[in-house]
Amino acid sequence: MALTRVSKDRGGAPPSGSGSGSVGAGAGGEKGEVAVLDPAAVKTALILIVGVMAVIFDTTIVSVALHTLAADLDTSVSTIQWVTTGYLLALGIAVPLSTWGQQRFGGKRLWIFALSLFLAGSVGASLAWNVGALIGWRVVQGVGGGLMLPLMTTLIFQAAGGKALGKLVTYVALPPLLGPILGPVLGGLILTHLNWRYMFWVNVPFCAAGLFLAVRGLTDDTPASPAGPVRPRLDVPGLLLLAPGTAVVLLGLANAGSSAGFSHADVVVPLVLGVVLLAAFTVYALRRSRPLVELRLLAKRSVASSTTVLFFSGFSLYGAMLLMPLYYQDIRGATALSAGLMIVPQGLGTLLSRVAVGGTIDRFGPRVIALSGFAVVAVATIPFARSGPHTDEWQLAAWMVLRGFGLGAVTMPVMVAGYIGLEKHEIPHSSVLTRTAQQVGGSFGTAVLAVILQNGLADRTAEPSAAFRTAFWWSVGFSAVAVLLSLWLPGAQKPAKPAKPAKPADPVSR
Structure with a gap:
């Protein structure tokens, strides 16, 4: 396999197999060992998160604005859907390029380029003069975002060097967990009190701060000899x-x-x-x-299991996030802003899991925590599968907190599992595989639940709340499947055996 030559292409030393370049056999060292975060890795994570928050919030804010955009730009809903679809397609095209781009230009330079591209797309979208211009600028945003999302994970895990991955992943997992929860609330506030163009100006402070911090704080990892004979070529x-x-x-x-x-x-x-x-x-x-992407990594249990489970976590997270705002709006008569606020308790649960679970991954391994998290998500979704127009709101809010806790517990260990036992040069390929699996899983889960819901609503003999109950039961089923798949994830790693001391030389043989 030519992967052993990639690090040479980037101007570094060749990988050592199990040396310091490896992410390690475990999630963060020996079982029971106190994992200590490397300050340099934390610094890298915080710098990258500032920029990626623009991508996460932008995606979720726009999702609640399609009807407003269709009215203001005097176009149909089917046309305005391309504001989201065009962004999604550009994202999917750009994700695989992140691996080659990092090898060719270095992570820091690629990050600055991608974030600048996203900033340009955001400003252009805010100034769009018609629906075609808006869709075009959203495609520009999608290319920038598609490069940034896997690159963020890659750079953070490479900076960690295989140490305290469980604690470090709490930083990586926070933006994608909070985005779908807080984004609709922020979008509802903007649409209620401001013009839709301000949705894209929200990104500008994040992008500007992210660029400043990246230029000043990220380590320069530009390949030493980009013009040499081993210059990485685009596949x-x-x-x-x-x-x-x-x-x-x-x-x-x-x-x-x-x-x-x-x-x-x-x-x-x-x-x-x-x-x-x-x-x-x-x-x-x-x-x-x-x-372009090393599929042979799927032969490793850690990568294959993580990729599969992340696919189903997309079902649990994004699929149900389609149902919940619609349930509050269509069944309980809430406004878009009120529906967004109703989902905030799930974000609070996510924050609680970030504090409670992150430090335990290194000790117990991904399998137990992910299995428990999916079980919690399944149980906490059941009340929605039994709810109606008059179900107590505070009771549902309490279940939302528990559901958020389960979602947060799921995302972090599964993400860690995808990098266990990898060499440093293999991390970008795993980032693309896991990111694509989660993206396609989220799209597939959303589509399946949308079809189930629409078919239920089309039945005029049943009340609308029955259609939502059926769709929520399917969501429970997806989470139950994910519980079973979690058994495939790596468990807690055994403590490394101390090396035997070398025997003293025989004085006679001297």
């Missing part, structure tokens, strides 16, 4: 298979959610084409010595 055939394949799968899933079914041509054709392209990339990548 163009792999890119032409993987990027469009991922993009059209996401397009098909997005169409499934809006078309209320998987039998429409605009759903079937993209899904079939995407699967064919991804299958072709798989065959191509397994035959190539240095592919």
